[in-house]
Amino acid sequence: MVFVPSKGWNHTIIDQTVLPFEGELIKQIPLIPEIKEDQLMWPHTKEGVYAVKSGYNLICQWEQSANPSSAQTTSQMRSQLCNRDVQCQILCSRCLEKIETMNHVFMECQYAAKIWFGSKLGVRFTASHRDFAEWLIYSITHLNNNDLSYVAAIIYGIWYARNQLIFEINDIEDNTIITLASKWINEYQNVNTKDTKVPIDTSTYGIRQQASDRNRKQHSANQSNRWKKPIKGIIKINCDANLAVEGRWGLGVLCRNFEGELLAAATWEIPGIAEPILAEACALYYAVKLVLDCGFFNVLIESDCNKAIDLVKEECEIPKPYLGDFIRGVFCNKTKFSYCNFGHIRR
Numbered sequence: 001m002v003f004v005p006s007k008g009w010n011h012t013i014i015d016q017t018v019l020p021f022e023g024e025l026i027k028q029i030p031l032i033p034e035i036k037e038d039q040l041m042w043p044h045t046k047e048g049v050y051a052v053k054s055g056y057n058l059i060c061q062w063e064q065s066a067n068p069s070s071a072q073t074t075s076q077m078r079s080q081l082c083n084r085d086v087q088c089q090i091l092c093s094r095c096l097e098k099i100e101t102m103n104h105v106f107m108e109c110q111y112a113a114k115i116w117f118g119s120k121l122g123v124r125f126t127a128s129h130r131d132f133a134e135w136l137i138y139s140i141t142h143l144n145n146n147d148l149s150y151v152a153a154i155i156y157g158i159w160y161a162r163n164q165l166i167f168e169i170n171d172i173e174d175n176t177i178i179t180l181a182s183k184w185i186n187e188y189q190n191v192n193t194k195d196t197k198v199p200i201d202t203s204t205y206g207i208r209q210q211a212s213d214r215n216r217k218q219h220s221a222n223q224s225n226r227w228k229k230p231i232k233g234i235i236k237i238n239c240d241a242n243l244a245v246e247g248r249w250g251l252g253v254l255c256r257n258f259e260g261e262l263l264a265a266a267t268w269e270i271p272g273i274a275e276p277i278l279a280e281a282c283a284l285y286y287a288v289k290l291v292l293d294c295g296f297f298n299v300l301i302e303s304d305c306n307k308a309i310d311l312v313k314e315e316c317e318i319p320k321p322y323l324g325d326f327i328r329g330v331f332c333n334k335t336k337f338s339y340c341n342f343g344h345i346r347r
């Protein structure tokens with residue numbers, strides 16, 4: 001899928017091989033020709049290195065999700081782990097009798113059944129109710145908004161009680177969940193009502209006022225942070241990244257000599273970079289490549305991203321994910337200069 005040796009994605013092969021949404025994700029993966037070796041990385045830490053804490057947090061996120069579909073996944077995964085001899089509880093933590101499936105937790109378990117029946121909806125599940133998801137879909141299409149809100153609050157309450165029991169050893173009575181469900185709905189409605197009461201003119205003025213204060217501050221900051229000329233013989237490179245539209249970043253690079261003369265400039269539009277630091281590191285990498293192409297070998301490269309500058313200045317531990325690839329790309333090219341330094345500039 002990659003052109004050799006230019007190392008760019010072969011869009012034709014990607015489009016012919018995978019589904020369109022998968023193809024778009026693949027094409028957004030930055031390719032750095034200087035990076036030769038593949039490496040394993042853990043996507044749930046910034047450094048890309050596995051830590052027990054991050055693995056534990058990930059499992060807690062799965063467990064605590066109030067989404068019924070994730071509840072189903074969790075239960076299935078527990079069974080799979082158990083099949084692989086990993087010790088874990090697969091039974092319902094409430095009754096310890098049946099395997100914890102979505103149907104059991106929200107419909108079949110005595111605890112859930114009591115809550116549904118005791119609620120103002122008085123739902124009684126019978127043998128004809130085999131699938132909780134089906135019942136939910138039926139409810140969504142047939143109940144009015146108020147009753148549907150109540151159903152959502154009860155479902156959340158059952159899952160909340162289950163998590164409280166497992167993680168906090170806190171056994172909440174079924175009646176309390178019924179009371180809590182009504183309380184949550186009231187709170188939600190109160191918040192929404194208050195929002196609509198805010199006079200539009202006042203809030204607009206508030207936003208405008210904040211924006212104008214920000215502009216004033218920015219203007220005075222700009223006055224004290226003007227571009228400074230480099231010493232004779234050095235070319236100063238300024239680079240920056242800006243979010244153009246959602247999911248697409250604009251990168252810009254300017255090269256000027258000690259007299260402030262513009263020697264070269266370039267812009268790029270890069271898709272799919274989620275984090276600002278990744279875009280800033282990408283801008284630094286593109287800047288280095290551009291100035292080498294231009295034949296500038298004594299350079300000072302400036303960016304307003306402190307962290308990216310710190311990473312390219314020191315050979316400290318480089319993060320493994322794509323951020324690390326851009327930094328490694330800069331390192332690989334740094335040795336080609338007679339003089340190359342990096343500096344942080346405040347915006």
Ligand SMILES: [Zn+2]
Pocket residue numbers: 092093094095096097098104109110
């Ligand atoms: Zn149970």
